[in-house]
Amino acid sequence: MIIINSTLLDMEEEKVLERLKEGEHEAFTQLYNAYWNQVYNFSRLYVSSVEDCKEIVQQVFVKVWEARTLIKEKENFRGFLFIITRNIVFNLSKKSFNESFYKMSVLSAFSDSMEQANCDVEEEIMASQLNDYINQLVDSLPARQKEVFVLSRQHHLSHKEIAFRLDISEKTVEQHIYKVLKFLKENLQLFTIFLAC
8 A cells, every 4th residue: 555645734734634523534544644654753763663663653543533523623733643652652661661761762862862864854843842851850850860860861971980970879879860760751751641631
């Protein structure tokens, strides 16, 4: 099956969304054809498995169909898709959460993950929004936790080096990192809650 990826104009999109709310399958197909690739590409920023990304695309559009009556046609549909996608990506990560996942995915936004050459403008905006939110969370940390986290993630110091620099034990460094990661995980999950209602 050949899928043509075409972007919908705002006026046309409003009409398609109205038809989607009425349960029209053709309208759903139009939206899928217009946006599946953007959802896929955004997922690829955070998920390395092609199969998982394809599954995420399917889950996103299942949610769109299930929540069709709640969609506001005059609001930003791409933003709506982004929220759903983000939620599914983080729910997927929650199943196998560990520190290395955050190093490779979400927290990489904190340390300049924007180097990805084939990010299009829209993906950069989405990643930038996530980056801004993570920065806000980091800025809200207690001073010592923030200092430890920045030394670890921005300056790439080991726990031993951080302990020496701050004159604290390695165990204390580990506890700070653990608390920060827990705090970020909880708040990122809140940030990615499905906001259809």
